[in-house]
Amino acid sequence: MPVDMNLFRGFVEQIRQLPAMAQPTDMPDPDRVRAAKAVFADKLDARLASHLDACVHCGVCAEACHYYVQSGDPRYTPIHKLEPLMRYWRREKGPFAWLQRLITRDISEQDLEDWQPLVYDSCTECGRCSFACPQGVDIASMVGVMRQALAKAGLIPAGLRAVEQEQGSRGTVFGVGGEQLMEAVEALRARGYEVPVDKEQAEVLVLSSTLDILLFTDALESTVKVMNHLGVDWSIHTCAFEGANFGMLSGYEEVQKAASERIIREAIGCGARVVIIPECGHAYPAMRWDAANEHGEPLPFDVMAISEFLGREVMAGRLKLKSGQRRPVTYHDPCKIGRHGGIFDEPRAVLEALGLEVREMPVHHEMNYCCGGGAGLFLIDSAKKNRDLGFDLKREQVEATGASSLVTACGSCRLNFLAGADRVHWDRGIESLVELVGEAIDGPGGAS
Amino acid sequence: MTVAELVDGPLWTVALTVFVAGVAWRLLVLIATGWKRDLSHPRSGSLGGAIRGVVGRFLPSQGMAGRLRLHLVAGYLFHLGLFALLFFAAPHVDFYRDRLFGFDWTPLPHWAFILAAEAAFLGLLMLWLNRVLNPVTRLISESGDHAASVLTFLVMLTGCLALARSHETLRLLHFFVVELFMIYFPFSRLMHSFTFLLSRAAQGAHYGRRGVRV
Structure with a gap:
């Protein structure tokens, strides 16, 4: 489903207010x-x-x-x-x-x-x-x-600092905590979804993100749908659902570590074998590569990006997807998941399984251009000019493929693409991988 | 002691000592800085990644060749030319046999020497002009970068002047400049001749364990 652009614009407007909320960090x-x-x-x-x-x-x-x-x-x-x-x-x-x-x-x-x-x-x-x-x-x-x-x-620039300080002090991001997660969960339950929350034991701990709760709600719904469809023993935990790590983005290590430890504690507590990261670029390296080093020992569970998980399930033949109309799309590898994470084949396997024609951009995979707004730039007001520059380059790359849509697996990339598209009235679709999968699932897990 | 005796004797010893000890010290300090152990589960092996990193970086990354035409052409002309001159110029082969290793190998024929020298000169001039004229390299270059370029140019120039081996003064001049070059080497970015291996391997290993090809 396309994102409600009025909701999106409201969200962007909220972001513009962030600097006023940042606490000063005076020191000699x-x-x-x-x-x-x-x-x-x-x-x-x-x-x-x-x-x-x-x-x-x-x-x-x-x-x-x-x-x-x-x-x-x-x-x-x-x-x-x-x-x-x-x-x-x-x-x-x-x-x-x-x-x-x-x-x-x-x-x-x-x-x-x-x-x-x-x-x-x-x-x-x-x-x-x-x-x-x-x-x-x-x-x-x-x-x-x-x-x-x-x-x-x-x-740290004020906008980014405001969110880092919020996550560091209250554990919430944009005011979203366990309570707001439960509101989203109840909304899904009201539509017939079974959503396991705070289970004492679960093989898979699924994370979400503030973006998926406030803006990209279809991504959360699709994740629920996939997990149920595959019959996974999973759970989402109210005290450790946030994948986004503003400690990492801002560079504030204590906050990064605290956010990761919260997830590690819950995953170990419920005996999870796998932690699934939502469509949030930097959340993946924060847990997959950095968390063990901050924790001081190897993690007793695997960490997978949702795009990686979906791809593996498709490649193993466990996840069958309805093939829709064969239309040309291009895939944007989020830098933190692709170039920094090695996940390239899995999302493409999903797109193939969806019956889509994947057209690569002039530079792709390891040399793919960034969306222009990652690493917290979307929260930094003074970075707007650069975000636009990044989007304009990316737009040329996408248009060179002739694809009608760009698919990605990162909420932050989507934000920058949506902002750019809104600015220049771009006619290409901006789609989420997990949402496409959610739409292509038959059987249990779907809303009645 | 005559100037010739000084250049051929003690100054050579000093230059060689500074070069060997300086290079060893610089590499030692780098390695002794210590490696942080990565506790995350690897997706793939670091050794393969390190090897790929060292070898793969000889070629430009996907989509970069068009933007890097000057760097590629000038870089390869200079480095290949200099490598050929340094290790295969007939006077150098004789020098290595007589003063360092006690054995020799087949040198370049004269025409190949000329070709290598022209390539090296052309490459070095292109790189240096780029350093001076390109706003990017102008911003990031330091006096040490220019000093290294000038010294390298002088080594090559005096080497060509001394090629005929007919004038002892020209040979001494070349040898003297080489000694200055060797003394400057460990303190400068000329050290990249050694450290590129460490850096490429470290990058390849880092991304290799993540399953990413550099």
Whole structure:
């Protein structure tokens, strides 16, 4: 079902109010610098150091960045976004630190402030630059470190900070908590769905997200439908349903860890073998790759993105889907699930099973362009120009395929596509993978 | 001690020592920084990813060749040309035999040497002009990057001047510039000749365990 655009516009308007809700993060300048340096010291290991050391300032990374490609602004050169980190490495930890201290300027509070828009407004950590770098420099990972340093220095942009502070203090996102989840669940139950909530034992713990409760409600409904259709022993938990992790997006590690731990605790508590992540790009790496490292030991369950789960079920022949009209679509790999997660074949297998004709964009899979609004950029007011730039590039990519619709598996990507489409009155469909699956299921699980 | 004796003797020893010790120290510090253990379940092996990372990065990523024509052409001309000159120029092969390894190998014929030198010069000039003229590289380049370009150019230029081996002064000049280059090497981004292997392998391993091909 298409998204109600009036609802969407209202949601966007709410986002614009976020900066006013952010609590100030005042601290003396030297403390900001000290806090940032402490993060650098903690995060710089041989992997990141080898990247910093190998860069030859060739500028290839700029040619991979959607913001540079569209604007031609050299400040958007990805490696430039790491300059304070690079300086720290040379002066404080590098092989010739004693010498570098004589010729390399120390990081100042002004540097941290100057780099805030480069690290937050003009980088979605999509990682395309990392894959283009001839030296193999993983720039995206280090932009993550830069965000962590700026977060510790109290320099998260206000809009993003407001949501991070809310999730950190109340555990809710946009005011959505267990109570609002139950309202959504009751609405589904009223339509005939069986929705297991807070089961003491369940093989699969399903997560959702605020976006799916407030805006993309069909995604939640389709997930319920699929789980019931497959006869999965599943549950959704009111105290740990939120997949979105604004600690991760903002770089504030304590909040990231707390959000992940809440889910880990519930999953272990109910004996889950699998945790399913909703269509939320960054929620996947937060649980799949980062959570175990924050937790301090390997997780005793698997973590799967919903697109991965659906694809595996289709590929194993357990999930049969009704083939609809064979129409051309293109698939947008959310960066955090594809390039950072290795999930490429599964969603395409689902689209094939749906009888759709999948047309690849001029660059796709590992080199797919970002939607332009990931990594929390949608919450940053000052990043609007860049979000639009990203969308315009993506629009060209989609139109080159001749597909009538773009399908994706990330709510954040959908947000940016919808905003762009609304701005330019784009005529292409923007669809969700799990919603398409929900519409193509026969038998139990569907609403009566 | 004459200038020739100084350049051929103690200065060479100093340059070689600084080069070997500096490179070793720099690599040692990098590795000793320590590797953070990744506790997430791997989707695939890191070793295969590391190998793919090292080898695969020799080619441009999907869709990038068109945007990187200059980098690719100039980069390959320079690096292949320099590699051929460094290891297969006849005077260098003689030098390695007499001063370092005690054995030799088949050098390049003269015409191939000329070709390699032209490729290296052309590539280096293109890369340096790009560094100076392109707003991106102009923004991110440092004085050290320019110093490395100039030193490399001087090494190649004096090498060509000394090619005939007819003038001892020209040979000494080339040798002296090479010694400066070797002393500067471990302190500069010229170190990428070694660290590219670490960086590519680290990236390949990181994404390899996630099941992503870099």
